[in-house]
Amino acid sequence: MDQEQYTVADLMTNPSFRAWADQSDEKARAHWEQWLAAHPDRHDDVNTAFTLLSLLKENENGPSPEDMLEMQDRFDTALGRQRRMLLYRWTAAAASLLLLITTGILFNNRSTTIHTGIAMTKEVNLPDGSKVLLNANTTLKYKGHEVWIEGEAYFSGEHHDLKVHTGGLDVAVLGTAFNIYNRKQQIEVLLESGKVNVTGAGWAKNAGTLHLTPGEMIHLDATNKMMTRINPETFTSWKNGRLIFKNTPLYKVAAILEENYGFHVRWKSTKLQMERFSGSCPLDNTDILLAAIRSVYNDQLIVQANHTIVFE
The missing domain is CATH 2.60.120.1440 (Jelly Rolls)
Structure with a gap:
């Protein structure tokens, strides 16, 4: 398509334009600034496209521009209207519509x-x-x-x-x-x-x-x-950035190390699984937790290669 005929929707879905909007491609920036200088009447369209892309970026769980266009097609079809997006320029009202879409107010049937x-x-x-x-x-x-x-x-x-x-x-x-x-x-x-x-x-x-x-x-x-x-x-201390244990069986502590941090736990003594442990550590520092367990249980915990923990 001739870039002179680009609508706001076309700009939003153009990879080069999106790279310019993200300030991630110097060549794209030079190209589109030159294009805009040659088409000063398109400033409003460019500004609208920038605004909509910014809304999408802020709502990282929202639809992509492509998904948004597809949803708009379905929405217009359901209402018995022809697709309007390519028939006229988007205005500031379109930004409000997109904000509703990305927050799920209009299209909450998308998982x-x-x-x-x-x-x-x-x-x-x-x-x-x-x-x-x-x-x-x-x-x-x-x-x-x-x-x-x-x-x-x-x-x-x-x-x-x-x-x-x-x-x-x-x-x-x-x-x-x-x-x-x-x-x-x-x-x-x-x-x-x-x-x-x-x-x-x-x-x-x-x-x-x-x-x-x-x-x-x-x-x-x-x-x-x-x-x-x-x-x-x-029980919910993790949401505040800490792990807190109070008389917690070691097998439950080990389960957290496996499920949340990717450790592989091996038990040489099943009796040790039911031993109780109390202590706390920052959520992002399991070294403190492992050192505390090792201290309490007389070095019966060994950390091996490949993220493996052995309880002896």
Whole structure:
């Protein structure tokens, strides 16, 4: 297509123009500045394209320009209109429309999946305006007001008709703060404040709905289904950048080292698995934790090559 005929949409999806907008390509900058000097009547279109690309960049979980154009096509088709994007210039009103799209207000039927890597946390803004903090090695999928979690996540903020699915449980959220843990067929739902209602085949046959109060936690694994009351501050200390253990069995400490930090743990003594450990360390410094365990248990912990830990 002749660049003189480019619309705002064409500019946004042009790789060279986007490189100029990102200030990542000197050749692209020189080309488009020369083009703009030769077409001074296109300043408004260029400024609008820059604004829209900036909105997309700020909302890293939003659609790409290509996805946005495809969604606009579907939206216009559903309303019985022809695609308007290529028929007239985008104005400042288009920026408002894009902002609505990227925040999911108009197009919340598009699912988004986010995964955190080893030793990594990430905060995500959900479409209902609430927030979720993902612990390491966690997968979050959301679509409208429904969320799926595998790993560990802490939810906070004002939730609006949010429903969280994890390991066969459905958690209906009523404006609250809570933690979900779902790893290796072990599921825990801890309520820190507010209210949640829990249902699902994973809890108990014909159990109906469970109403949790602050401090209560549901625990399910292959052999146990129980509700208990614990100190939320200790259990969710990871969200504040620390790991805190209070009389925690070593096998649970080892599980965190494996799941969150990528260690491989070997046990030469199964008796050691049930030994209790108390201590804390920064979330990003497992060396302190390993040194503390080694000190308490008389060097019965050995760190080998390839991220392997041996408990003797």
